[in-house]
Amino acid sequence: MSDIKDRVAIVGLGTTEYSRNSGRTSASLVLEACIAAIRDAGIERDEIDGLCGSNRVIPAHQVQGALGIPACTWWANPTVPFQHQLIEAMNAVHAGSAQTVLVYHGNYRATGVSRSAIADPFRERAGPGFNVLASDPDTFASPVGYAPWAGRYLEQFGVGREVFGKVAINSRSNAIANEHAAMRKPLTMEDYLSARMVREPLTAFDMDYPVDGADAFIVTSTERALDLPHVPVLIHAAVMGQTDLPYEDQVTDLGHTGQQIVAREMWRRSDVRRDDIDVFFPYDGFTIICVRWFEALGFCGDGEADALFDDSWDAATNRLLLGGRVPVNTHGGSLSDGGVQGSNHFREAVDQLRGTAGARQVAGARHALVAPGGMFFNSGGVMLRSDG
Amino acid sequence: MSEAATDDEVLAAYPNTRIDQDNVEHYRGRLERRLLVNRCAECRLWHQPPRAVCPRCWSSDVRATEVSGRGTVALHTVLHLAAPSAGVAGGGGYPLAAVDLVEQDGLRFTAPIVDMPEPRIGDDVELTWITRDGSPVPAFRPAGAA
Numbered sequence: 398m399s400d401i402k403d404r405v406a407i408v409g410l411g412t413t414e415y416s417r418n419s420g421r422t423s424a425s426l427v428l429e430a431c432i433a434a435i436r437d438a439g440i441e442r443d444e445i446d447g448l449c450g451s452n453r454v455i456p457a458h459q460v461q462g463a464l465g466i467p468a469c470t471w472w473a474n475p476t477v478p479f480q481h482q483l484i485e486a487m488n489a490v491h492a493g494s495a496q497t498v499l500v501y502h503g504n505y506r507a508t509g510v511s512r513s514a515i516a517d518p519f520r521e522r523a524g525p526g527f528n529v530l531a532s533d534p535d536t537f538a539s540p541v542g543y544a545p546w547a548g549r550y551l552e553q554f555g556v557g558r559e560v561f562g563k564v565a566i567n568s569r570s571n572a573i574a575n576e577h578a579a580m581r582k583p584l585t586m587e588d589y590l591s592a593r594m595v596r597e598p599l600t601a602f603d604m605d606y607p608v609d610g611a612d613a614f615i616v617t618s619t620e621r622a623l624d625l626p627h628v629p630v631l632i633h634a635a636v637m638g639q640t641d642l643p644y645e646d647q648v649t650d651l652g653h654t655g656q657q658i659v660a661r662e663m664w665r666r667s668d669v670r671r672d673d674i675d676v677f678f679p680y681d682g683f684t685i686i687c688v689r690w691f692e693a694l695g696f697c698g699d700g701e702a703d704a705l706f707d708d709s710w711d712a713a714t715n716r717l718l719l720g721g722r723v724p725v726n727t728h729g730g731s732l733s734d735g736g737v738q739g740s741n742h743f744r745e746a747v748d749q750l751r752g753t754a755g756a757r758q759v760a761g762a763r764h765a766l767v768a769p770g771g772m773f774f775n776s777g778g779v780m781l782r783s784d785g
Numbered sequence: 786m787s788e789a790a791t792d793d794e795v796l797a798a799y800p801n802t803r804i805d806q807d808n809v810e811h812y813r814g815r816l817e818r819r820l821l822v823n824r825c826a827e828c829r830l831w832h833q834p835p836r837a838v839c840p841r842c843w844s845s846d847v848r849a850t851e852v853s854g855r856g857t858v859a860l861h862t863v864l865h866l867a868a869p870s871a872g873v874a875g876g877g878g879y880p881l882a883a884v885d886l887v888e889q890d891g892l893r894f895t896a897p898i899v900d901m902p903e904p905r906i907g908d909d910v911e912l913t914w915i916t917r918d919g920s921p922v923p924a925f926r927p928a929g930a931a
C-alpha cells in the first residue's frame with residue numbers, strides 16, 4: 398500500500414455555538430455541525446459513504462437516519478478523545494473502505510462533570526455523561542489522575558503553580574479574541590493563584606470548561622479534495638501513543654507515557670519539523686497535559702516549560718508566541734473556547750491552515766501540530782499542512 | 786481465623802465499589818484486614834490493578850497475595866469533593882496517595898492517607914485500616930506511627 402502521508406485531506410468544517418445552556422440535545426447540535434460541514438465542503442449528502450463519530454454522543458446510524466444519507470459502506474464509533482474519529486476516517490479513506498467520510502463530535506454539559514447541570518431537568522434525565530468520577534473515592538482512575546501527577550510535576554521539578562497558570566491565561570487571552578469561545582472573562586495570575594482548590598494542586602482554571610457544542614469535518618482523498626472549493630488541509634502524519642502501564646496510578650513516571658511514544662513517532666514520520674510549525678494545539682483539558690506536551694515534543698526539556706513560557710510570553714497580547722512567532726491554542730482551547738474533548742483544536746487548526754480564521758488568522762499558516770488526548774492511555778499527535 | 790466471607794457478603798460490605806470476579810479476592814481480604822495484591826504463581830510478578838492474566842508470562846494462575854503494606858509515597862493529592870461520595874461527606878478535603886510498595890519496583894497501591902498533613906514524594910508509610918460505612922478500608926500513615 399502506498400504511503401498514507403498527505404493522501405487524505407480535510408475539506409469541510411462545521412461547528413455550532415458553544416454555550417453552557419444550549420437548550421438543545423447533543424444530537425441536535427451534532428446534526429447542525431454536520432449539515433454545516435457538508436455545505437462547507439460543497440458536496441451533496443449522497444456523496445457521503447462513511448460516518449465516524451463518538452458513539453456516546455450519537456451513534457452513526459442515527460446520524461445517517463437524521464440526515465437522510467442514502468447509502469454508507471463504512472462507519473465507526475470510536476470513543477473520546479477526539480483524534481480517534483479523525484484518524485479512523487483517514488485510515489478508511491486511504492484503505493478504500495469509504496470515499497468521503499463525515500466525522501463528528503459533540504459534548505453535552507452533563508451532570509457528571511458540571512455540578513450546576515443537575516438543576517436542569519433535561520440534563521438530569523440525560524444522565525451523568527461519560528466522564529463520571531468513580532463512586533468509590535479511593536482511586537486515581539478517571540480524570541482525578543491528573544491532579545496527583547500535576548503535584549508530582551511541581552515537586553519533582555521544583556516549580557510553582559504559575560506554570561499551569563500561564564497555560565490557563567494563554568488559553569483565556571486567545572478566547573477573548575475569539576467570538577466563538579464560551580469563556581472570555583479576562584484571567585490574571587492573581588485570579589489563578591487565589592482560586593479554590595478542586596483536586597490539589599488543581600483548580601477549576603486547570604480543568605476544561607464544559608459546554609454544549611459540536612464540530613464536524615468532511616474527510617476525503619487529497620486527489621478528490623483538489624476538485625472542491627476550499628484549500629485542502631492535508632493529514633501529513635497521524636500518531637497514537639500508549640504504554641503497557643496505561644493506568645493512572647501505575648504510570649512509571651512523567652517520562653514514560655503515551656506522550657513520549659507520540660513524540661518519537663511524530664518526529665520519525667513527519668517531514669514537517671518542529672521549527673516549521675506555524676500554530677500549535679497542545680490539548681489543554683487539564684493544564685498539566687498541555688505543559689507536558691511542550692516538553693514531550695521537545696519545545697523544551699523536562700521541567701523547563703515555565704522558563705519557556707516566560708521566554709515566549711508576548712506582553713502585548715498576554716499570550717504565548719513561541720520563538721516570538723508561533724501562537725498556541727488560538728481558539729482558546731478546552732479551557733476557554735470550551736471543553737469538547739479536543740474536536741475544537743482540530744477545527745481551529747483547519748481554519749488556520751485554510752486561511753479562514755478571521756481576526757485570529759496566523760499570517761501564512763501552512764503547518765499546524767495538534768497534540769490531542771491525555772497522558773495515561775490515549776495520547777495522540779496529528780500534523781496538518783496546507784499549501785496555501 | 787473465621788471462615789472466609791462469601792461473595793454475597795463481600796458485595797454487601799462494599800456496595801459502591803465495582804467488584805467483579807477479577808478483584809473480589811482483594812475485597813474479601815479487606816474484610817480480614819489483609820491487603821491483597823495479585824501475584825503470578827509462575828513468574829512471581831506482582832501487578833495492579835487486579836487482572837485475570839499475568840501481564841509478563843500470561844499465566845492465568847494469578848493469586849491475591851498479602852503484601853506488607855510498607856512503601857513510599859509516589860503520588861498524592863487532596864480531593865475537595867463537591868458532593869458526598871460513598872461513605873465520605875462532601876465539602877471536606879480527602880487526602881489520597883499512590884504508594885510504591887516495597888514488594889516490587891513500580892508496584893503501586895492507591896488509598897487514603899491519614900495523619901500526614903504535608904505528605905511529600907518519597908515519605909515512608911505503612912498500612913493502617915480505617916472504617917467507612919461499617920467496612921474496613923486500607924489506608925497509609927507515616928511509617929513507625931504505631
Ligand SMILES: [Zn+2]
Pocket residue numbers: 825826827828829830839840841842843844
Ligand atoms: Zn507471570
